[in-house]
Amino acid sequence: MTYEELLTETALKDERIIVMTAENRALVRNIPTVLGARFVDTGITEQTMVGMAAGLALRGRVPIVHALAPFLTMRAFEFIRTDVGIAGLPVKLSGYIPGFLSDGNGPTHQSIEDVAIMRGIPGMKVYSPANEDDLVKMLPSIWASPSPAYVRINHKKGVYAHTPYQPGKAEVVAEGKDLTLLVYGFLFDNARQAVALLEKEGFSVGLVNMRSLKPVDEEAIVRAARGSGLLVTIEDHLQTGGLYSIVAEVLLRHRIGAAEVLPLALNERWFRPGLLGQVLETEGFTPEKIAERINSHLYAK
Amino acid sequence: MTNKQSAELQSTALRVREHIIRLSAGGGCFIGASLSCVEIMVYLYTHVIRRDAAHPHDPQRDYLFLSKGHDVPALYGTFVEMGWLAAERLSNHLSTQDSIYWHPNRHIPGVEFHSGSLGHLPAVAAGVALDCKLRGSQNRVVVITGDGELNEGSVWETLLVANAYGLDNLTVVVDRNQFQANIRTEELVPLEPLADKFRAFGCEVQRIDGHDYGQLKEAFDGAMRPGKGGSSIHGSGGKVKVIIADTVRGKGLPSIEARADRWFCAFSGDEVLQLLEELHGNKEAAIESETLVVR
Numbered sequence: 226m227t228y229e230e231l232l233t234e235t236a237l238k239d240e241r242i243i244v245m246t247a248e249n250r251a252l253v254r255n256i257p258t259v260l261g262a263r264f265v266d267t268g269i270t271e272q273t274m275v276g277m278a279a280g281l282a283l284r285g286r287v288p289i290v291h292a293l294a295p296f297l298t299m300r301a302f303e304f305i306r307t308d309v310g311i312a313g314l315p316v317k318l319s320g321y322i323p324g325f326l327s328d329g330n331g332p333t334h335q336s337i338e339d340v341a342i343m344r345g346i347p348g349m350k351v352y353s354p355a356n357e358d359d360l361v362k363m364l365p366s367i368w369a370s371p372s373p374a375y376v377r378i379n380h381k382k383g384v385y386a387h388t389p390y391q392p393g394k395a396e397v398v399a400e401g402k403d404l405t406l407l408v409y410g411f412l413f414d415n416a417r418q419a420v421a422l423l424e425k426e427g428f429s430v431g432l433v434n435m436r437s438l439k440p441v442d443e444e445a446i447v448r449a450a451r452g453s454g455l456l457v458t459i460e461d462h463l464q465t466g467g468l469y470s471i472v473a474e475v476l477l478r479h480r481i482g483a484a485e486v487l488p489l490a491l492n493e494r495w496f497r498p499g500l501l502g503q504v505l506e507t508e509g510f511t512p513e514k515i516a517e518r519i520n521s522h523l524y525a526k
Numbered sequence: 527m528t529n530k531q532s533a534e535l536q537s538t539a540l541r542v543r544e545h546i547i548r549l550s551a552g553g554g555c556f557i558g559a560s561l562s563c564v565e566i567m568v569y570l571y572t573h574v575i576r577r578d579a580a581h582p583h584d585p586q587r588d589y590l591f592l593s594k595g596h597d598v599p600a601l602y603g604t605f606v607e608m609g610w611l612a613a614e615r616l617s618n619h620l621s622t623q624d625s626i627y628w629h630p631n632r633h634i635p636g637v638e639f640h641s642g643s644l645g646h647l648p649a650v651a652a653g654v655a656l657d658c659k660l661r662g663s664q665n666r667v668v669v670i671t672g673d674g675e676l677n678e679g680s681v682w683e684t685l686l687v688a689n690a691y692g693l694d695n696l697t698v699v700v701d702r703n704q705f706q707a708n709i710r711t712e713e714l715v716p717l718e719p720l721a722d723k724f725r726a727f728g729c730e731v732q733r734i735d736g737h738d739y740g741q742l743k744e745a746f747d748g749a750m751r752p753g754k755g756g757s758s759i760h761g762s763g764g765k766v767k768v769i770i771a772d773t774v775r776g777k778g779l780p781s782i783e784a785r786a787d788r789w790f791c792a793f794s795g796d797e798v799l800q801l802l803e804e805l806h807g808n809k810e811a812a813i814e815s816e817t818l819v820v821r
Contacts, residue, residue: 248674296643331627503622504622
């Protein structure tokens with residue numbers, strides 16, 4: 226099932242749902258004909274779209290709003306925080322091409338701080354599925370919840386068959402004694418392949434698909450920290466405020482001071498724009514590069 | 527304008543269009559919105575903008591800001607023709623080893639500011655125009671926007687503020703190609719009567735055929751004449767100039783002109799060759815590549 230098929234099915238069953246977009250129709254190409262007046266395209270007006278979504282939600286609607294992730298989360302940030310956040314309205318934000326998925330667009334289109342800023346809003350939930358299969362497994366409960374939510378939309382096809390989604394829970398793919406990779410979103414598959422490469426080197430490697438970044442599955446993180454010598458956080462996000470920060474917060478809260486955490490993230494910089502494969506190569510996020518970076522960290526010890 | 531000047535401009539524009547078409551191969555580019563503003567861009571850089579490539583940071587230069595950054599192929603194509611950018615570098619399109627991708631980057635000489643997120647550069651241009659006023663210098667500041675871009679409220683906020691400060695050294699050129707990404711502007715959030723809207727915001731407005739060099743000359747001659755010099759809120763400053771340039775999205779390629787589904791295109795090598803033939807008035811291209819929907 227695709228994102229659009231799920232959205233169509235859900236919206237047809239639930240009259241409360243209004244599908245909105247700030248003129249980004251990539252995910253909702255066929256929705257206008259199916260939903261008619263319950264499809265609203267406000268043009269290139271992210272702030273107005275979010276404000277209107279809050280107004281619709283005040284009247285009992287559940288708006289599912291679409292735009293490119295950077296413009297949705299940053300252009301409309303204060304509208305999300307103030308109109309949706311303060312009021313705690315069930316507005317569902319679908320951010321398209323987050324992280325590396327903006328490939329050749331350049332820094333203006335790079336949403337690599339979205340997790341940090343969205344999770345900073347009280348009451349806002351933040352999700353990042355590994356691929357389309359994971360996405361359609363997660364969305365029904367996200368859309369059914371009364372909370373505001375931000376989803377890093379990732380509709381890339383994956384090969385891994387994900388387990389059913391339990392709200393707020395991570396998917397623990399494997400446990401490992403030497404190290405555990407904690408990953409979310411599009412990089413899941415590369416991390417999974419990196420695990421195989423590291424196992425060939427003789428390491429016992431765990432892998433966790435975080436899925437929900439807020440609320441985060443603290444138990445999964447704590448378990449990995451206690452059972453593995455090293456945690457590696459992998460994310461197409463700035464090192465500040467994303468998974469590395471989340472893990473640090475959890476470890477502090479549980480007083481696990483001795484855990485070692487290696488962050489693979491974008492440290493204080495935007496990534497070099499280009500075609501996706503080359504971006505991953507240049508930024509060190511192909512399976513081989515991930516394994517290599519972890520290996521050299523382990524051997525440096 | 528003499529026939530000779532006009533012919534020279536036309537042949538420059540043709541070469542710029544060739545660059546644009548080549549950039550639509552492989553990873554693709556925003557071809558339609560690039561082709562619509564070729565004459566505007568070529569005329570501005572060859573006849574309006576006073577800029578010395580040897581002194582790119584000269585504080586007395588004129589500024590051209592490209593707010594609709596997705597038409598960067600037209601910008602870089604023009605830079606190649608101006609001799610500011612080596613043609614070979616265009617083949618680095620979408621390589622992480624260069625800075626040539628789907629939106630402008632300031633590392634490319636001639637690019638005054640990055641863009642890509644719509645509705646930003648009118649405000650940045652107003653800031654530059656204000657400083658020129660404060661220093662009493664005679665630079666002119668031009669910003670090119672799209673028409674879909676006019677959806678963004680920040681464009682209109684800027685006009686209110688720029689007119690409050692009498693920024694008559696600021697000219698806004700609207701590439702009025704009638705399209706948002708995948709839909710006609712008038713079918714989504716109607717903009718017309720557009721000239722009236724700009725006038726109501728305090729601007730001095732001209733509306734021209736954006737592919738006609740004679741009209742471009744006349745419009746810029748009018749807009750770029752020296753202003754009142756002063757700047758003061760609610761004071762003696764003049765009005766922001768607006769040139770609405772009516773254009774055709776995809777201009778020069780009948781097979782993609784004014785088509786809603788020709789927004790972001792990634793053509794095959796063979797299709798690019800066909801489009802180059804079409805540009806030169808030969809056989810129309812038969813395009814089979816699907817159009818991606820991204821902004």
